[in-house]
Amino acid sequence: MRFAFFGDVVGRSGREGLAEHLPALRRELQLEFVIVNAENAAAGFGITEGTARELFDAGADCLTLGNHSWDQKEALTYIVREPRLIRPANYSEFSDVPGRGSNLFETPAGKRILVVNVLGRVHMDALDDPFAAVDRALESAPLGMVADAVVVDMHAEATSEKMAMGHFCDGRASLVVGTHTHVPTADGQILVGGTAYQTDAGACADYDSVIGNQKEEPLRRFTTRIPGGRYKPAEGPATVCGVFVETDPKTGLARRIEPIRVGGRLSQSVPRLDRVAAE
Template sequence: MRFAFFGDVVGRSGREGLAEHLPELRRRLGLEFVVANAENAAAGFGITEATARELFAAGTDCLTLGNHAWDQKEALTYILREPRLIRPLNYPALAQPPGRGAQLFQTEAGRNVLVINLLGRLQMDSLDDPFSAVDRELEACPLGAAADAVIVDMHAEVTSEKMAMGHFCDGRASLVAGSHSHVPTADAQVLPGGTAYQTDAGACADYDSVIGNDKEEPLRRFTTRISGGRFRPAEGPATVCGVFVETNPLTGLARRIEPIRIGGRLAQHVPHVQHVAAE
């Protein structure tokens, strides 16, 4: 099975970049399933029904969220109507958050894909333990039995916490990909137990920016410590960043992981796939 995970889609630039490149990537790479983190899709803060519909129309099968999940209040009700929208799993039970933190999907070829969204706790809002939360989901829907693939989006600030999650899930997930920091890391690898891993998938955003934001306001705050207004997404051409994973159809574990970078300013990389016929 071949699937892709794309990092944080930031504003209009990110949405338009994904819409421009994803249809051809699906065809060229033979992608059966596509996940994108969309917590910054609506003007850089949260998601709306309209922006989600744009991303689904572009070719995504599932959208994950993060610490900006509820910045747009309509997301609190939209997520109840849209099972393809996944919020972080590890909210405290007392919060009673709407929606789902994990969801099992079925592809057109009949394969079952479990998607799990987690929020880290280091230098982030303190939620429940993401490790115990993901452990329960992986026990309830094991890879190679109930699920043909398991994709974990670890939305976290600190690289050590993301790496620890990769090793914690090794052998039980097809992919653990980090999101949130908007910069693609150079550590794409298959871990010893067979789980594909990258510390951060990067962002679908204009990289002539400060992590996807127009440079003026971040620079003002860094140099003067005075806020001059809200952050606004940069509006230049996006580099669409993510990871491509190919799995063993018998086990669901990864055979291969490679980064995807297309469009915009960063060095381009699209994996070469010789045969895209269904396995």
């Protein structure tokens, strides 16, 4: 199976960048499924039905969220109606949070892919154990038996917590990928048990910025400790960052992981994708 995961879409720039580049990427890489983290899609904070529709229209099959899931209040009702929108799975079962933390999708060709989203706990909101939540999701749709592919989006601050999740899922997931820090890491690899892993997919955002935000306000706060307003997404051309994964058709484990970085400021620093598509 051939699929791609794209990191946090930040504001209009990220949405427009994905709309510009994703259709061609789907064709060139022969993608069967596309997952996008969209928790910053609406002006940098949360998601709305309108911004979600833009991403679905661009070619996304599933949207994952994170710590900004509910910044836009309409998300609380929209997620009930939209099964392609996945929020963190490790909310307490007693918290009455709407939506779902994982879902098993079927492609037009009949392949099944499980998508799981969890929120880390190190320097993040205090939710339930993400490892226990992922374990339950993996047991509900085992790789190679129920699911042809399994993707875990670990939305977390600490690289160590993301790496730990990768090894925890090794051999049971096709891909474990980190989101939230908006900077693409250079550690894409296939772990010993066959799970593809990257600490952070990066962001779909203008990288002439501070993690996708206009530079002035973050610099003011770092240098003076005095806030002068709210953060606003940078508005220049976005670099679309993510990972491409190809799995073994029998086991669902990874046999290739490659970075995706097109457009904007970062794309010239990595190998061109036509090499991946041609192999």
